Amino acid sequence: MNRVTSNSVLVGDSHLPLRDVVAAELRRLILDGSLPPGERLVEDRLAQQLGVSRNPIREAMRVLEAEGFLDVVSRRGAFVAKLSVRQADDLFHVRLALEPLGARLAAAASAEEPNTELLARAWAILGLVNDSGPEQDRDTLATLHTELHSLIFEMSRNDYLIAIAIPMVKRGQWLLRQNSQLQTPSAWSEHHGLIAAIEAGDADLAEAAARHHVLSVRNSLRPRLEPA
Structure with a gap:
């Protein structure tokens, strides 16, 4: 059984509401694979490792269950969820609605006044991946992929869209880490055209590129997922 790594944060030292801090830390551990799909979560062990009492652990687990990260089985406990084909399809339906919109708005905003800092970071991520290639580990690549897609939504300058979309991007990281190559x-090549379209302020092209990318990823991932 995997164990939470020694560099986990002692969230009991935080001044933020413990339920939210613990939920964020457990979510991070799930996303980075420290708590893999199917792992049973033991309240006492997590409380000791994170430096909190059992109560915020229990409350945080309810939050993560509502978000779909945990499956709670009567008399057996809480387990890190495994994404089924149906759940992945649900995620991609939302991605198909939000990511083309985010790319269109990002390009429109760039046409008015480019966000040079965010664009530079996007190109830097693509350059880093291009230079390192297969040498980068899957966790690092998944994190960079999440940051890149988050940057696109940030470039949209639409606070409502950002608030809705960033959690979706993070959930997508979990799926990619488990299944994507x-x-x-080829997993990164489509991003170059997408960022170029946003930088050029071409809203139609950016929207089309984002939609094509989401469909391409969905088609490549679906055969690797477990049946619902």
């Missing part, structure tokens, strides 16, 4: 160049 991010270490292959």
